[in-house]
Amino acid sequence: MKVKYEHKPSMTFIGFSTSIRPEEGYAKCPEFWDKEYSQKYAKLWQTMKPETPIEKAILENQIGMYAICDEKKGSFEYWISGLYKGGEVPEGLKLYTFPESDWAMFSAKGALPRSLQELNTQVWQEWYPNEGQKYKGNGNAMLEVYSAGNMQSPDYECGIWVPICRPKRSNGQETAEIVSSMTLTGIL
Numbered sequence: 653m654k655v656k657y658e659h660k661p662s663m664t665f666i667g668f669s670t671s672i673r674p675e676e677g678y679a680k681c682p683e684f685w686d687k688e689y690s691q692k693y694a695k696l697w698q699t700m701k702p703e704t705p706i707e708k709a710i711l712e713n714q715i716g717m718y719a720i721c722d723e724k725k726g727s728f729e730y731w732i733s734g735l736y737k738g739g740e741v742p743e744g745l746k747l748y749t750f751p752e753s754d755w756a757m758f759s760a761k762g763a764l765p766r767s768l769q770e771l772n773t774q775v776w777q778e779w780y781p782n783e784g785q786k787y788k789g790n791g792n793a794m795l796e797v798y799s800a801g802n803m804q805s806p807d808y809e810c811g812i813w814v815p816i817c818r819p820k821r822s823n824g825q826e827t828a829e830i831v832s833s834m835t836l837t838g839i840l
Contacts (some may be wrong), residue, residue, distance in 0.1 A: 653774045653785075656757045657818070664749040665720060666713045667733025667742060674728060681719070681730055682765045688732055713737050719796035720748055750791065753815040756784065757797075760810055764803040768796060768810050773811055786818035787816035 668688065672680045692706060693716070702708040709715060713734035720731035736747060756779070760771035775784075797811040 653778060654759050655779060657754060657816075658751075658757055659750075659754050660752070662749060662752045664736040664747055665731070665733040666709060666736040666745055666747055667715050667718075667719060667720070667731040669720075669722075669729045669731040671724070671727045672730050673726065677728070678723075678765070678769050684730060685732065705740060706744055709740070709742050709745055710734070712739065715745075715799050717800075719798075720793055720798070720829055722748070722793040725791075748793070750793065750795075750815055754818050756787070756814045756816050758812045758814075760812075761808065762806055762837075763808060764798075764810065767808070768812070771810070771812055775793070775814065784814070784816070787818060789814075789816065791815055 670684050672684070692710060696702065696707050698709060700711070702711055713736055715734035716732055718731075718733045718735065720729075720733050722729040722731070731746065731748060735803055741747060749802075758775055758779070760767040762770075794815070795813040797813055799809045801808055
């Protein structure tokens with residue numbers, strides 16, 4: 653598992669969401685994508701001509717390039733989202749902002765949803781107990797990051813980004829430890 657630590661400014665996303673219980677995440681997240689694809693994307697991808705304000709926002713903000721998992725009590729809000737570029741927020745869509753933060757950024761290669769689900773398991777069962785516990789969380793949410801391309805290809809690249817607050821050294825400065833480099837390209 654590769655991880656890179658990087659500082660990012662505040663980022664605002666636009667998208668739509670559903671509430672999912674954690675134990676159902678690996679089944680319900682792909683179901684949510686399938687449902688939303690058939691309702692909002694299938695026709696749009698054929699024509700690339702938006703006919704509704706939501707379709708226009710999908711194209712302008714690349715909604716679907718990210719997913720947000722925002723932990724709540726007993727569930728998480730799962731968003732299909734894109735980086736908000738400004739403009740109208742149509743009814744049915746909403747905004748989510750991550751504050752300026754350091755991020756632990758993990759990458760995976762392989763067909764979805766398997767590659768992303770395996771990475772998610774590694775992050776929370778390996779990285780977090782071994783490395784992540786030394787970081788204070790920066791909120792209750794994380795990002796799934798998708799690249800363009802065939803999501804069923806064995807070469808498809810995706811990632812998980814976890815906002816963190818790096819521990820302070822005794823002199824008050826942030827540590828600058830880079831554990832390894834991430835191979836994910838073309839995203840932010």
